[in-house]
Amino acid sequence: MRALITGITGFVGAHLAEELHNQGYEVFGTTRKSCPNAMFANSAIQIIPMNYNSEEDILEILNKIKPHEIYHLAGQSSVKMSWENKVDTLETNIILTVKLLEALRKSDVADSAKLLMIGSSEEYGSIDNENTPITEEAVLRPISPYGVSKASTSLLFQQYVKVYGLKLLYARPFNHIGPGQDIGFVTSDFAKQIVMIEKGIHLPNISVGNLEAQRDFTDVRDIVSAYTMLVEKGQIGEIYNICSGKPHAIKYILTYLLDLSFNKNIQVKQDENKMRPSEFPIYIGDSTKIQEHIGWETTYSIEKSLQDILNYWRIMI
Structure with missing residues (x-):
């Protein structure tokens, strides 16, 4: 099995790469051409520079690797930074995702590859105390530029599942640490x-x-375990909270x-x-859905x- 991780040099990407490798996957990861390659302890993890602004570059890599699973981690992940760099946050998280989805639907693996999109609990935004713990059915009312960017990707997720039939799943992790x-x-x-x-x-x-x-804090090692289990056992087109509760x-x-x-x-x-x-x-967060669907727990x-x-x-x- 081949797995492709966008943003592999980030905090979560590095942990996910090791998790997938330990499960026997052939692991590929992309990072921006301006970023140095990560030095993974295991040389079997292959790092590929990619121009995220180029749909053609993404398509070429998808057709070359032909991954069975794709984990989309690339993007701007800091709420604090999103207040300071609103335009960059929206462009990075939304436009990059559109280009990946477009490349996937035009690729040789459009009908076979599963893609896990990573959202955020920041999408829920303004929640009343009586509506906690927060379930996946909560109305999205993001209050930060980062939350807005991720809420937008969740709408894109639903569109590309319904219109193009892509095999997509969506995770909304709460605070992850490690x-x-x-x-x-x-x-x-x-x-x-x-x-x-x-x-x-x-x-x-x-x-x-x-x-x-x-x-609600969850260890990154539990988070990446949830990601791999979702791709294996989760239901296509579904959104899942990942949290300790x-x-x-x-x-x-x-x-x-x-x-x-x-x-x-x-x-x-x-x-x-x-x-x-x-x-x-x-x-x-409320983790009932992911527990019931795939049996994951912290x-x-x-x-x-x-x-x-x-x-x-x-x-x-």
Whole structure:
């Protein structure tokens, strides 16, 4: 079996590549020509530079590789960055997806390849407390440019299934965390600051935003397991939440990481610049559908994830 991952050099892409390789797949991945190739531990994972702005380039690669499965991870994934670069976020996430779908429907594998499109819980946006946990049937009311871009791809997904009969599935992951995630995401931001303090690079003060918000965190290794199981067992044309269904306050995340730290004198200071606009106090997903359809459930505890994230930064810094 051959699998193609767009955006393979990203946080999730790297974990997915290893997961698929371990399952016996021949793994191919695309990345922008301007990006350096990822250095995967396993040389069998093949990285292909691709011009995402060229439908012809995408089509050529699809016809050359003839993948059985495609995982579309490429795009701009930061909510914070989407506020700063609205046009780029919309162009990258929407137009890139259209070109991939167009190339797929014109390709030699249009009738055979399964494509998993990756959306986001940010599509749900403004949710009332009485409508939590959030199900796949919730009305989409995105409140960030990133959420708008992903809500648009979910509409494209439905169109290309109904009009062209492509074998598409759609995942809406909630917050995913784990070793290898870049800064700009809460667990990595906390862990990196703590490690810099441990190593004497930074004063023993940690800067934080809103600690009271509760979020639904899932380890990236459980996320990629869900992706592969969805392609194998999921129903074509269906949308699936991927989440733990368990709320954890940001304060708990920070407290647990501080308890793991070698430095017990770290002071916490709130930074108004880190308070995101349109913040919701509780944001939790409902994973009933994916559990019932394919039998997926989380295996990594939040504590195990945090331990691995902290140790990752201890190695990297």
